[in-house]
Amino acid sequence: NAGVTQTPKFQVLKTGQSMTLQCAQDMNHNSMYWYRQDPGMGLRLIYYSASEGTTDKGEVPNGYNVSRLNKREFSLRLESAAPSQTSVYFCASSEDSGSTVSYNEQFFGPGTRLTVL
Amino acid sequence: QQQVKQSPQSLIVQKGGISIINCAYENTAFDYFPWYQQFPGKGPALLIAIRPDVSEKKEGRFTISFNKSAKQFSLHIMDSQPGDSATYFCAAPHRDFGNEKLTFGTGTRLTIIP
Numbered sequence: 138n139a140g141v142t143q144t145p146k147f148q149v150l151k152t153g154q155s156m157t158l159q160c161a162q163d164m165n166h167n168s169m170y171w172y173r174q175d176p177g178m179g180l181r182l183i184y185y186s187a188s189e190g191t192t193d194k195g196e197v198p199n200g201y202n203v204s205r206l207n208k209r210e211f212s213l214r215l216e217s218a219a220p221s222q223t224s225v226y227f228c229a230s231s232e233d234s235g236s237t238v239s240y241n242e243q244f245f246g247p248g249t250r251l252t253v254l
Numbered sequence: 255q256q257q258v259k260q261s262p263q264s265l266i267v268q269k270g271g272i273s274i275i276n277c278a279y280e281n282t283a284f285d286y287f288p289w290y291q292q293f294p295g296k297g298p299a300l301l302i303a304i305r306p307d308v309s310e311k312k313e314g315r316f317t318i319s320f321n322k323s324a325k326q327f328s329l330h331i332m333d334s335q336p337g338d339s340a341t342y343f344c345a346a347p348h349r350d351f352g353n354e355k356l357t358f359g360t361g362t363r364l365t366i367i368p
Contacts (some may be wrong), residue, residue, distance in 0.1 A: 140295070172358075177263065179343060179360035180298070195355070227297050242288070245297030245355065 138163050141246035143228050150218045150250045158249050160228030168231045169211035170195075170243065171203060173224040180227065186211055214250040218253045225250050260359030267366055275368040276361045277344035280325070287320060287327045288356070290343045298343055302329070306340050334366045 144159045162169065171183040172195075182195030186205040200216045200222060211230075215222060226249045233241040259278045267273045277287075288303035293347040304318040304327065311318045317330040331338055344359040 170355075177292050177360060179260070180358040182355060182357075185355060193350075196357075229297075242300045242303075243290075245290075245299065247295075 141228055141230055141244050143246040143249050145249060147250050151254050152219060154218050155216050158226055160246060161210045162230040163214045164230060166230035166231055166232050170229040174227060175224050188207045191247045223251060223253045258344060258357050258359040260344050260362060262362060264363045267334045269334060269336060269366055269368050271334050273334045273364055274328060275342055276328045277359050278326045282346045282348060284347055286347055288345050289329050292341045308348040336366045339364060339366050
């Protein structure tokens with residue numbers, strides 16, 4: 138099992154450019170998440186998907202859109218990149234459905250390091 | 255917005271010493287407090303978690319202590335080793351429009367020196 142995979146690993150964009158970060162998991166998990174990690178800010182939730190076909194905003198959704206393409210894949214799109222979106226982006230998945238009380242582990246991908254100039 | 259306050263931001267401990275990281279939360283959907291460990295260039299991974307009805311959870315050299323009345327929980331690493339050098343995140347669950355999600359602390363960069 139590959140677990141959670143993310144592409145690309147690194148990306149440099151110019152302000153105003155768009156791009157899509159890809160994420161896939163092979164653990165048959167229901168829930169998937171996108172986080173950003175910035176120095177001193179910890180991990181902040183951008184969007185999540187409790188199950189296939191549903192998505193919801195997290196703590197910092199502005200400037201992003203997501204698509205839960207199927208149970209395996211969850212993509213994050215930056216329509217018009219800004220320097221404030223320079224960050225490391227992590228995708229994660231967990232077995233539970235986000236609408237139920239659960240104690241399930243979140244499995245993280247290796248991250249995408251994005252720089253916006 | 256739910257907050258989880260984590261301290262210290264960075265910590266240097268001598269090999270063989272005890273590393274202690276603290277977290278405080280405002281409210282929580284239920285009593286489940288995980289700690290994630292992240293090595294440079296990698297994604298975070300679950301290290302240890304404490305579930306309801308217990309005030310302490312121990313796994314090897316790692317112990318979580320939970321004080322419900324104070325809304326605080328902490329990670330203790332006994333006999334700290336250079337291989338423990340990593341960033342540690344605490345987390346607490348909260349409920350948002352019926353969905354449970356984790357809120358993470360800001361992280362502690364731990365360095366174990368020989």
